Amino acid sequence: MTAPAGGSLLESVRPRQALRPAGFWRSALTVALKDLRAELRTKQALNASLAFSVVILLLFSFAFDPTAEETRALAGGLLWLVFAFAGALIWNRSFARELPNDCLDGLLAAPISGAALYAGKAAANWLLLMAVELAGLAAFGVFYNAAWTSRFWPLLGVLALGTWAVTVVGTLFSALTVNLRLRELMLPLLVYPLLIPALLAAIQLTGPLAVGQAASAEAMLWLRLLGAFDIIFTALALGLVEAVLVS
Amino acid sequence: MTALELEQVWKFYGDFPALRGISLRLDPGACLALLGRNGAGKSTLLRILAGLSRAGRGQVRVLGTDPRERQARARIGVLGHGLSLYEELSALENLTLFAKLYNLAEPARRARQWLERIGMASAGEGLVREFSRGMRQRLAIARAFLHEPDLLLLDEPFTALDDRAVAVLQELLAEARREGRTVVLSTHQLREALEPASHVALLVRGRLAYAGERRREMLEDAGWLYRTYGEGT
Numbered sequence: 123m124t125a126p127a128g129g130s131l132l133e134s135v136r137p138r139q140a141l142r143p144a145g146f147w148r149s150a151l152t153v154a155l156k157d158l159r160a161e162l163r164t165k166q167a168l169n170a171s172l173a174f175s176v177v178i179l180l181l182f183s184f185a186f187d188p189t190a191e192e193t194r195a196l197a198g199g200l201l202w203l204v205f206a207f208a209g210a211l212i213w214n215r216s217f218a219r220e221l222p223n224d225c226l227d228g229l230l231a232a233p234i235s236g237a238a239l240y241a242g243k244a245a246a247n248w249l250l251l252m253a254v255e256l257a258g259l260a261a262f263g264v265f266y267n268a269a270w271t272s273r274f275w276p277l278l279g280v281l282a283l284g285t286w287a288v289t290v291v292g293t294l295f296s297a298l299t300v301n302l303r304l305r306e307l308m309l310p311l312l313v314y315p316l317l318i319p320a321l322l323a324a325i326q327l328t329g330p331l332a333v334g335q336a337a338s339a340e341a342m343l344w345l346r347l348l349g350a351f352d353i354i355f356t357a358l359a360l361g362l363v364e365a366v367l368v369s
Numbered sequence: 370m371t372a373l374e375l376e377q378v379w380k381f382y383g384d385f386p387a388l389r390g391i392s393l394r395l396d397p398g399a400c401l402a403l404l405g406r407n408g409a410g411k412s413t414l415l416r417i418l419a420g421l422s423r424a425g426r427g428q429v430r431v432l433g434t435d436p437r438e439r440q441a442r443a444r445i446g447v448l449g450h451g452l453s454l455y456e457e458l459s460a461l462e463n464l465t466l467f468a469k470l471y472n473l474a475e476p477a478r479r480a481r482q483w484l485e486r487i488g489m490a491s492a493g494e495g496l497v498r499e500f501s502r503g504m505r506q507r508l509a510i511a512r513a514f515l516h517e518p519d520l521l522l523l524d525e526p527f528t529a530l531d532d533r534a535v536a537v538l539q540e541l542l543a544e545a546r547r548e549g550r551t552v553v554l555s556t557h558q559l560r561e562a563l564e565p566a567s568h569v570a571l572l573v574r575g576r577l578a579y580a581g582e583r584r585r586e587m588l589e590d591a592g593w594l595y596r597t598y599g600e601g602t
Binding site: 163228231 | 451469470471
């Protein structure tokens with residue numbers, strides 16, 4: 123087929139202004155800020171996740187009324203189970219937020235890479251889950267009489283690494299399950315088995331720090347495992363997400 | 370360089386072929402009316418051209434490159450069935466978001482200009498969820514035209530539009546045609562599609578039944594194309 127007339131048509135398809143697409147970090151930041159703004163306005167995932175964390179911690183403290191020694195033994199496991207389940211509430215919303223009005227099509231049609239879109243969403247999820255974890259940690263300190271504030275900075279570092287590990291996998295599977303009818307059920311079922319190494323490491327590292335004690339002798343080993351998990355799964359997710367989003 | 374070029378394109382949903390061997394070529398500046406009944410494959414074809422879906426088989430080139438290339442997408446404007454607007458963000462925030470994603474200079478200023486242009490300057494701070502259907506439609510049109518794309522892919526753009534939104538869209542389409550931009554317009558509303566079209570393609574059950582210039586008979590008798598190349602009226 124041909125254009126109706128005129129040699130000026132080819133001329134006219136020249137870009138009207140600089141059409142260079144935005145870079146990876148800028149695109150990711152735009153998506154992250156959009157997600158955070160939307161979430162802070164509705165607070166759908168944040169409220170659910172926060173309420174879940176505090177209620178579970180409260181119920182456990184009433185149910186078992188643990189001694190200081192018992193608290194030390196269960197702190198890491200309890201906290202990370204709560205954080206992982208609270209995270210699922212946030213990840214589920216991450217891509218589901220794009221379903222009304224076909225917003226995901228708008229993002230995919232824009233000149234940003236799937237990797238930048240994913241990175242922005244993962245960063246927003248990480249920040250939201252970190253906020254929930256810090257609130258949960260405060261509740262943990264009150265309900266279990268745990269002096270975690272004396273080890274705040276190492277604990278924050280472990281939380282940051284562990285939260286990225288669970289978020290990077292959770293956000294990828296949020297993209298994968300977004301069009302499933304049972305996505306709220308499917309997401310945790312698919313994600314948690316993959317998270318076992320990261321959760322094990324985070325539990326081991328968090329346990330002593332959460333009750334104000336020094337890290338264990340094997341801490342470096344667990345830290346390396348957590349760091350390697352973060353790097354490997356971030357690279358995998360960034361490489362795979364384009365194929366997940368555009369079929 | 371062609372505006373778009375498809376070579377033996379197939380798309381399968383499971384075992385079902387939604388598109389069957391589509392070959393099509395459109396030069397820059399043309400306006401293609403993509404016609405066909407519901408389920409004929411119009412939206413599937415537009416999604417592939419927009420880079421929202423991949424062809425199962427065949428070659429697709431848009432503005433000289435793969436539609437999933439970011440350089441191509443920067444020059445394509447898409448208006449689909451959904452409005453692609455965030456309900457929890459304001460009109461201004463929505464347009465600014467997309468201006469940033471398209472890497473436009475001064476995104477907030479550009480967004481305000483477009484709000485004025487579609488007659489929504491005073492509603493810029495209002496949340497989209499509080500808007501009427503007509504306001505949302507105008508905002509979605511502004512989102513699709515915001516970056517002055519060289520290729521416009523419009524899927525049933527006149528469906529359920531109110532009068533003001535129709536006027537905005539018709540004005541923008543006329544301007545796009547004057548500026549020599551390429552337009553692909555899918556619809557089953559024959560009159561509205563055929564008037565601005567320079568070319569017509571008719572899809573019947575995923576196959577291209579007709580592709581060529583718009584002919585006089587099509588304007589005089591809207592059903593002529595379907596009777597001649599389709600499955601009757």
